[in-house]
Amino acid sequence: MKQSTDPLLRMSSQGDDVAEQSSNTVAAPTSSSSTETDPTSGTTVTIGATVPTGFEHTAAEEVKEKIGVDAQISKDRGRIYFPITTDKLSQVHLLRSVDNLFVVVAEYDHYQFKESKEETLSELQELASKLPWTNALEVWRLNRTLKKKKGHRKVGNTTKAKSNTEASDVAAAAEVVQHELPEETSAADGDAKAERTPDSETCQQDLDENAPGAKLIKFRVTCNRAGDKHSFSSNEAARDFGGAVQEFFQWKADMTKFDIEVLLNIHNEEVVIGIALTEESLHRRNISHFGPTTLRSTLCYGMLRLCKPQASDIILDPMCGTGAIPLEGAIEFSESFYIAGDNNDMAVNRTVNNICHIQKRRADKGSPSGLPIDTVQWDLSNLPIRTSSVDIIITDMPFGKRMGSRKKNWDLYPSCLREMARVCRPDSGKAVLLTQDKKCFAKAISRMGGLWRKLHTVWVNVGGLHAGVYLLKRTTAVFGQTPEDVHESRGRGDSQMKERDDN
Secondary structure, X not given: OOOOOOHHHHHHHHHXXXXXOOOOOOOOOOEEOOOOOOHHHOOEEEEEEEOOOOOHHHHHHHHHHHOOOOOEEOOOOOEEEEEEEHHHHHHHOOOOOOOEEEEEXXXXXXXXXXXXXHHHHHHHHHHHOOOOOHHHHHHHXXXXXXXXXXXXXXXXXXXXXXXXXXHOOOOOOOOOEEEEEOOOOOHHHHHHHHOOOOOOHHHHHHHHHHOOOOOOOEEEEEEEEXXXXXXXXXXXXXHHHHHHHHHHHXXXXXXXXXXXXXXXXXXXXXXXXXXEOOOOOHHHOOOOOXXXXXXXXXXXXHHHHHHOOOOOOEEEEOOOOOOHHHHHHHHHOOOOEEEEEEOOHHHHHHXXXXXXXXXXXXXXXXXXXXXXXXXXXXXXXXXXXXOOOEOEEEEEOOOOOOOOOHHHHHHHHHHHHHHHHXXXXXXXXXXXXXXXXXXXXXXXXXXXXXXXXXXXXEEEEEOOEEEEEEEEEEOOOOOOOOHHHHHHHHHHOHHHHHHXXXX
């Protein structure tokens, strides 16, 4: 088949034709972004977003609240899909609960994979030329223009330092990327890693606009696969599908300095083909000084929404680490006041540096730089806070892996829960606590039954670890009058408690 010299023009001329073609071996896509309307005038397309696993409903609520559309939660944990008109594309990038964004080319709910690996891979190759690419590529181009207007990237700054976790995402010799995901692992985490690598976006666009001839577009294919009934690997699917995409568009495969990232997401029988709209995960928005256990800002946002902060609430993070939770709260729920503290001086310094970084960034943009947040170094079992003065406690407790130990948690957790109950307002107070040490936490909560009542648990994936976000309600019991805290009070003396309250 003779191809046009300009890839995007060739795409436009062929897209509507291939959209009407159907494969004999796969079901029709449940949704596609193929229409004849110019996307800049408000074409409706489907956007996919990866979110922290367990907080899919939270992300769907935010989409409904801020975009005004209903989001569909994927069968594969950690993804949602929602329709938008392209004039709202810039608003999508302002969502606080999503990690990565992509525009859906086509979606198949029940893709019938062949038993033979060779036949399946051959079908994937044929599928590449039959997809409705037109609108997805137009949205990609519009998205790139929006980012350039906002100064998202500086010309010439096409590489960034990568963390240890990101370094493993890029292999120098490969032309395509694969993420083999076990059944119980969130595909969203795979997406987050796959889409972090920066491209030479602005430089490439400048070259495209100024060059006398059309410059060849560079691309890569990322396959995220979950399920144990496939005859092929993620690498094989990405390789063969990517080869067909390259042949169809005459693009050049480049794994690191690509212009377009094509996503092939496979979860059991669900197949979604998309084009990435983010170069790096949106969860990296607040933190400049990272610690050993820094939480993703998107996960922090989900935890904050779970406790529903109200105006004038006093919100406490007694183990703030790098300050990810109170920083996200101070930015998004700014009518509350946040107290961030830790017993580690290095953690407190990181929190202060992160606050200063956000303040400087806001000042540079001409926005008010003040944040409703304060930072303290303290002993978390003896907080310098008045009894019954805090509305919400929200923190990431030590898992006993990178920080602390499982053995220490058996003493730490009951002590923390008791002190949290002291400073939290009876009846109206709440706590949102994240931990992977579920057995120890369950035992500690059972010992604190007179002070805390568990309302809800959200199971999340934190760096591959299955953890729980626990929503607790402070009981009406007055601290100092329940069996749970009387014993502790005798141990340290009433005079010490009175002195601390006076302070």
